[in-house]
Amino acid sequence: MAELKKNSLVRLYDWFEFRLGIGKPSIDAAVHPIPAKSASWWYVFGSAATVLFVLQIVTGILLALVYAPSGEHAWSSLQFINNNVELGWFLRALHGWGSDFMVAIVLIHMVQVFMFGAYKFPRELTWIIGVLLLLLTLGMAFTGQVLRFDQDAYWGLGIGASIMGRVPIIGSALVHFLLGAPIINSATLSRFFTLHVFVIPGILIIGVALHLLMVVRLGINEWPMPGRLVRKSTYEAEYHKIIEKEGIPFVPDGVWNDAIFAAAIILAVMACAFFFGPFGPTGQPDPTIIQTSPKPDPPFLWLFAILSLLPPSLETPVILIAPVVIIAAMLLLPLLAPEGEKHWSRRPIAVLMVSVIAVSFGIFTRLGQTTPWSPVMNAWSSDTIPQKYIHESTPLERQGALVFQNKQCRDCHSIGGEGGRRGPDLDSIATRLTEDQLVRQVLQGGGNMPAYGNALSPAETTALVSFLKTLRGNDLRPAQDASRALTEKNPSEVNRLGEKNRIGRSHFSKKSPQPEKQ
Amino acid sequence: MSEHESKENLTPHENKSQSTPAGVPQDRSRRIFLFKLSVLLNGAVGVVLAVPIVRYLLGPMIQKKSAYHSWITLGSVDEFPERQTRLAEYRNPSTTPWDGQTAKVPCWVRRKQGNQFQVFAINCAHLGCPVRWFAESKLFLCPCHGGAYYEDGSRAAGPPERGLFEYKYRVAGNKLMINAGELPTLATPASAKNANFVPLDKIGSASWQS
Numbered sequence: 001m002a003e004l005k006k007n008s009l010v011r012l013y014d015w016f017e018f019r020l021g022i023g024k025p026s027i028d029a030a031v032h033p034i035p036a037k038s039a040s041w042w043y044v045f046g047s048a049a050t051v052l053f054v055l056q057i058v059t060g061i062l063l064a065l066v067y068a069p070s071g072e073h074a075w076s077s078l079q080f081i082n083n084n085v086e087l088g089w090f091l092r093a094l095h096g097w098g099s100d101f102m103v104a105i106v107l108i109h110m111v112q113v114f115m116f117g118a119y120k121f122p123r124e125l126t127w128i129i130g131v132l133l134l135l136l137t138l139g140m141a142f143t144g145q146v147l148r149f150d151q152d153a154y155w156g157l158g159i160g161a162s163i164m165g166r167v168p169i170i171g172s173a174l175v176h177f178l179l180g181a182p183i184i185n186s187a188t189l190s191r192f193f194t195l196h197v198f199v200i201p202g203i204l205i206i207g208v209a210l211h212l213l214m215v216v217r218l219g220i221n222e223w224p225m226p227g228r229l230v231r232k233s234t235y236e237a238e239y240h241k242i243i244e245k246e247g248i249p250f251v252p253d254g255v256w257n258d259a260i261f262a263a264a265i266i267l268a269v270m271a272c273a274f275f276f277g278p279f280g281p282t283g284q285p286d287p288t289i290i291q292t293s294p295k296p297d298p299p300f301l302w303l304f305a306i307l308s309l310l311p312p313s314l315e316t317p318v319i320l321i322a323p324v325v326i327i328a329a330m331l332l333l334p335l336l337a338p339e340g341e342k343h344w345s346r347r348p349i350a351v352l353m354v355s356v357i358a359v360s361f362g363i364f365t366r367l368g369q370t371t372p373w374s375p376v377m378n379a380w381s382s383d384t385i386p387q388k389y390i391h392e393s394t395p396l397e398r399q400g401a402l403v404f405q406n407k408q409c410r411d412c413h414s415i416g417g418e419g420g421r422r423g424p425d426l427d428s429i430a431t432r433l434t435e436d437q438l439v440r441q442v443l444q445g446g447g448n449m450p451a452y453g454n455a456l457s458p459a460e461t462t463a464l465v466s467f468l469k470t471l472r473g474n475d476l477r478p479a480q481d482a483s484r485a486l487t488e489k490n491p492s493e494v495n496r497l498g499e500k501n502r503i504g505r506s507h508f509s510k511k512s513p514q515p516e517k518q
Numbered sequence: 519m520s521e522h523e524s525k526e527n528l529t530p531h532e533n534k535s536q537s538t539p540a541g542v543p544q545d546r547s548r549r550i551f552l553f554k555l556s557v558l559l560n561g562a563v564g565v566v567l568a569v570p571i572v573r574y575l576l577g578p579m580i581q582k583k584s585a586y587h588s589w590i591t592l593g594s595v596d597e598f599p600e601r602q603t604r605l606a607e608y609r610n611p612s613t614t615p616w617d618g619q620t621a622k623v624p625c626w627v628r629r630k631q632g633n634q635f636q637v638f639a640i641n642c643a644h645l646g647c648p649v650r651w652f653a654e655s656k657l658f659l660c661p662c663h664g665g666a667y668y669e670d671g672s673r674a675a676g677p678p679e680r681g682l683f684e685y686k687y688r689v690a691g692n693k694l695m696i697n698a699g700e701l702p703t704l705a706t707p708a709s710a711k712n713a714n715f716v717p718l719d720k721i722g723s724a725s726w727q728s
Contacts, residue, residue, distance in 0.1 A: 071621075158645070284619060288622050374662065
């Protein structure tokens, strides 16, 4: 009976196989031999990225069942998914966290491939398509962020349009092409919906298929050994030898690492989704609500930071040229270095590059989270001046503290650890600037500080500066105007006496030489 | 040795496959000609088909820019006190019913005195984030990258390379009107370059800003 059942299953398979003919090539691909050492935990990231991609497709299709891609309804349909659709919040969370994981895993995969020299002959095209897949993945992350049609999405589109507007000559055409309309509106959302749901996934699926096809066709990269150089003339024979000597079938011998890692990653996505929930949507995409601090999603925070930290004059050239150079360098890498050493211990520049880039990414991302360059918009009305700073001060100095607070100096300058970090902390400003320098700095600005000449009356300026002069950190020596001492009749004497009087206020020092002489 | 054998095996087969069309050579050249013709035909059809598709796709780029802008009423002049800067909003002239809230656009109106105004775009000249007005320090500050502008819109500090974008305005009767319709960036203007159309019924009542 069992035999009969088996026979009928086999016959069913044969019926299909005779007509389709995909069974045998599929099995051949699954059991293709891989070097035994390559069945390693280092080689699991590519398959994990593929599994995450499948997760994104499935959850994406499910979200599209409810999502309304129109400017008027997108935001409320997301709220509806979050709150009214059975487990809608969890599906949104899966898709959101899945996207962050996918970007991270794709990046890790690329670093691993780079460090193991796997981009070298004959896998140059695999790498090049991989670079395109990375760009497409980032494209999915950005367009996906736009579909979460909230304040961040709205102003993120504004940033995108402003970057396009910097392109010479065709700038305005590019802005219109990006937005699909003269302003950011429903037409813009429809464009990004089309990109996110049809165009980019279509190209991604084709790209992933080609990428995998080449992995199977050319064989998985062998475990690099220091001193084993890649030569185009000998590589294939050498690889063949390795396979003959220690080759194992990918399924089942080599696949279990991949399978366990993929399961762990999916579990991690589910855990993040369950415990941290979906991303937003934040405030509704109403441009008239301007009490907002737009910020991009994590994969783009580093870019957000760089855009803030570049010197203004360098910004446009860097924005327009750097991406072209970086992408070209990544695409050309395997063509320029198809041979040679694969092992990282013999490639110090590669190790250095990856380390520097990784640390830079980390720092810029952290800066993008904390945005020290942004004024703290409500510091002036929410942070208090520490009591010790006005404890023994004169009425004028207290008035100055009020001016300091009311004129929103606090938004950019911190005192007692509270306030903005756009400008320097002012806790010890009087040890760095003299009274004259303080007045000049406040009224004329400079060094990235606006001039307050029009916003302050003379009385307010006097009060403010007298308060600032009390800020001497831990009772340090105040800054002193050296030139003023030099213009006196007897420079050396005054200078010496001036030293003695430093503890007193600088504007009293003029009087002091006379009584002290006697 | 085995390779040699297989080649020998192949040879008659190849000869066979070649000989079949060789038997009717005129037929083959005709077929190849027709194949080339069909490729050419499809290429031509493809080009003809591509014209409307590309035009549709590039529609937003092709449209005349001046068509986007028009004069919009921001409100009564009295809504804007002298020597103050207030937030105003308008509905963009070209919208669709499904734009929802995104059809609205905010802007900053500074009434210097009398009928002298300055109307600034909300978008920072750096990367388009919404600037906020701080009346006490008389500054516009941007939350994204810390750009700062003075009350007349000129650049004060930070990454922007220029001052705030400014709309052309006019006062018609008791109404403050601006010429608007496009997201201002370094490449796209806030107001149309030649925005001096005067409706007939407004002649004589408008004061102009160059």
